[in-house]
Amino acid sequence: MSNTLMLSDDKLFYTLEGESEYIGQPSVFMRLSMCNLRCPGFASPGSPNGCDSYISWSIKNKYTFQQIWDEFFIEQGFADKLNNGAILKYTGGEPLVQQKKLYKFDTFLRIKMVERFRNIDNHGYARMRTDFETNATILPMSQWVPRATFTTSPKLTSNGDPESKTYKPEVLRWHVANFSGFKFVITSDKDIEEIWHKYVEDKEGINVPRNRIWFMPACGSREEHIERAPAVAEYAKAMGVNFSPRLHLLIWDKALKV
Ligand code: SF4
Numbered sequence: 470m471s472n473t474l475m476l477s478d479d480k481l482f483y484t485l486e487g488e489s490e491y492i493g494q495p496s497v498f499m500r501l502s503m504c505n506l507r508c509p510g511f512a513s514p515g516s517p518n519g520c521d522s523y524i525s526w527s528i529k530n531k532y533t534f535q536q537i538w539d540e541f542f543i544e545q546g547f548a549d550k551l552n553n554g555a556i557l558k559y560t561g562g563e564p565l566v567q568q569k570k571l572y573k574f575d576t577f578l579r580i581k582m583v584e585r586f587r588n589i590d591n592h593g594y595a596r597m598r599t600d601f602e603t604n605a606t607i608l609p610m611s612q613w614v615p616r617a618t619f620t621t622s623p624k625l626t627s628n629g630d631p632e633s634k635t636y637k638p639e640v641l642r643w644h645v646a647n648f649s650g651f652k653f654v655i656t657s658d659k660d661i662e663e664i665w666h667k668y669v670e671d672k673e674g675i676n677v678p679r680n681r682i683w684f685m686p687a688c689g690s691r692e693e694h695i696e697r698a699p700a701v702a703e704y705a706k707a708m709g710v711n712f713s714p715r716l717h718l719l720i721w722d723k724a725l726k727v
Pocket residue numbers: 504505506507508519520521522523525561562563604
């Protein structure tokens with residue numbers, strides 16, 4: 470297996486986590502290319518392809534592990550950010566599409582970090598915080614635990630892909646067993662009925678605990694966020710789950726490239 474990864478057009482960047490459990494924390498995002506879903510139901514005049522991470526569908530950015538280390542972690546200073554405690558976020562697209570190569574890269578990166586900073590954990594690797602953003606349809610390899618945590622964003626019927634692709638009970642049960650976070654974009658009370666029916670009080674034995682759920686407003690701008698957040702906050706209070714704003718829209722009025 471070659472030591473390469475396919476990256477999205479925005480590749481790696483440093484920002485603050487914008488949603489759910491680690492909101493506001495300094496983070497180095499590594500956006501991987503490709504996704505196993507399409508999300509046509511998310512299409513809008515501003516996002517005609519549906520997917521709000523459409524730049525991740527690009528497959529022209531093939532990088533060797535060494536190039537990623539040199540160009541981003543050294544030249545752009547992201548290794549220093551991680552060493553200072555920033556979270557490394559593997560996102561996409563769906564980062565688990567490339568998980569075998571990514572695991573190899575993760576090992577490469579941890580060894581490089583140890584060589585540079587001598588910052589070693591109990592397993593002999595660099596002490597790094599790593600979190601995935603995943604659509605929860607691909608089973609993570611068992612080796613990721615305890616190296617990484619997972620923030621899932623399961624897709625509801627409104628995403629427009631067939632349920633056979635978006636709803637994978639065995640993957641969801643794995644995430645519950647491994648304390649992953651579950652964030653849901655809420656457009657109406659119909660979404661909440663679906664969440665309860667399929668994820669919380671469901672027949673598949675998924676039973677996501679309420680304290681591992683985050684409701685977020687469906688919005689594409691600061692103005693829409695301000696308008697829609699109060700209703701979603703009330704839903705969160707009523708159902709006993711967490712509410713998460715979408716920080717990038719509130720601060721920068723943009724969802725990507727900030
Ligand atoms: S799951 Fe995410 S990255 Fe994949 S198509 Fe849907 S919005 Fe885009």
